Amino acid sequence: MTEFSPTARREFLGQLAIGAAAIAASACAPAALAAPGAAPVPKAAPQKFDDSWVKRITGKHKAVFDAPEIADGTIVGNAWVYLDGFKKVYDTTDADMSLVLVMRHGGIALAFDDYVWDKYEIGKKEKVKDDATGKWARRNPFWKPAPGKGPDPFTLEAIANRGAIMIGCNLAARGFAAQLAAKGKEPHAEVVAEILTHLIPGVTLAPNGVFAVMRAQEAGCTYIRST
Numbered sequence: 001m002t003e004f005s006p007t008a009r010r011e012f013l014g015q016l017a018i019g020a021a022a023i024a025a026s027a028c029a030p031a032a033l034a035a036p037g038a039a040p041v042p043k044a045a046p047q048k049f050d051d052s053w054v055k056r057i058t059g060k061h062k063a064v065f066d067a068p069e070i071a072d073g074t075i076v077g078n079a080w081v082y083l084d085g086f087k088k089v090y091d092t093t094d095a096d097m098s099l100v101l102v103m104r105h106g107g108i109a110l111a112f113d114d115y116v117w118d119k120y121e122i123g124k125k126e127k128v129k130d131d132a133t134g135k136w137a138r139r140n141p142f143w144k145p146a147p148g149k150g151p152d153p154f155t156l157e158a159i160a161n162r163g164a165i166m167i168g169c170n171l172a173a174r175g176f177a178a179q180l181a182a183k184g185k186e187p188h189a190e191v192v193a194e195i196l197t198h199l200i201p202g203v204t205l206a207p208n209g210v211f212a213v214m215r216a217q218e219a220g221c222t223y224i225r226s227t
Helices: 006-028 052-056 071-090 105-111 114-119 122-126 156-161 170-184 188-195 209-218
Strands: 061-067 097-103 165-169 203-206 222-225
Touching: 052 165, 052 209, 061 071, 061 209, 071 097, 071 105, 071 156, 097 105, 097 156, 097 209, 105 122, 105 165, 105 170, 114 122, 165 170, 165 209, 170 188, 170 203, 203 209
Parallel strands: 061 097, 061 222, 097 165, 165 203
Antiparallel strands: none
């Protein structure tokens, strides 16, 4: 399980603040900052978010799984046992169930594909080992089965194929990018642009994870903390 010490938590929140400040700066940069005689600097278009995922919460049984930490992929196990438990007791089908998986704060790494995990050595950074190799994960081991392995029901891919809605926290993603950029001495904006093109298929970004959890609860979901 990934744990956050008080110091690590403060550092992560500091990176979130950097990400939020970058968003605000790009969206609100005044034309007055342009050089004398130069054309005004246009404001960046505000970032837009797709909230239509809430309309997909239509099952008889509804739950939102909140993952503020990687926690050894607890969110996947929680989602699976939720589906399994209702199936055994009420003989439900997947269509009867609505699941929202929110990956936020330190859990945002769950939302990125193998490219990000490999390039930025996320396994080493987050102390996650790949069961297939016994080494620090260079792929997202919670996303899908290891190459050459058969189907694995305990993966985000398998749970998504059963109808789960996967939501990533935009604020945490930008804070995460700030960490990666600082470590590699790369421009923050470039790292943000890069990693946001490498979300695992099916992940929708919400402005922040708290917003996503609350929207899911407003739609009738029972809250489950998946850590």
